[in-house]
Amino acid sequence: MIYMWVKKTSNPLKKLYCAAYNLTSRQYNSIKKQLDGRVSSVQELNLLHIENLKGRIEKTESTINRKWEQKEKQHQSLIKMKGNERNFFKKVDRYRKLRQHIHQKKRKLHSLKLKLEK
Structure with a gap:
């Protein structure tokens, strides 16, 4: 049988911490792990x-992108309307909500990109 004797290197930090904090080698090894x-x-x-x-x-x-497409479709339908139709104000309200939703999503996207850079 061949036995290999491996020399363990002495860690200078281990000696320093054991002396400074009155630790045993076993305690230091446990903390390090x-x-x-x-x-x-x-x-x-x-x-x-x-x-x-x-x-x-x-x-x-x-x-x-999906909401932007919806907003564009909504915008085109609003352009075609005269303004005196029954559901005109509902469509205007939907259009404004889509614009606000896109704005908030862009803000969220910016903050996510900043987090990723960090």
Whole structure:
């Protein structure tokens, strides 16, 4: 049988922290493993958060495009109307609501893009 003897490198931080905070090596190793786990967890969550933001941005952009088309159709129908029809004011109200909805979605899209850049 061949035995490989692996020399463990002494970590200068380990010695420093053990001396400064009166820790044993076992306690230091336990704390270090927990912190390494938390760091890797945060890194994975950041990747998931980025993917989630990209999906939300795509959905918001598609909603804006769909609502924009609806607004254009509504606008064309309003142009054709004379203004004295029975449902004219309902169509004007719908048109204004669509414009406001698009405006708010654009604001949301901007904030999502800023979050993604962060």
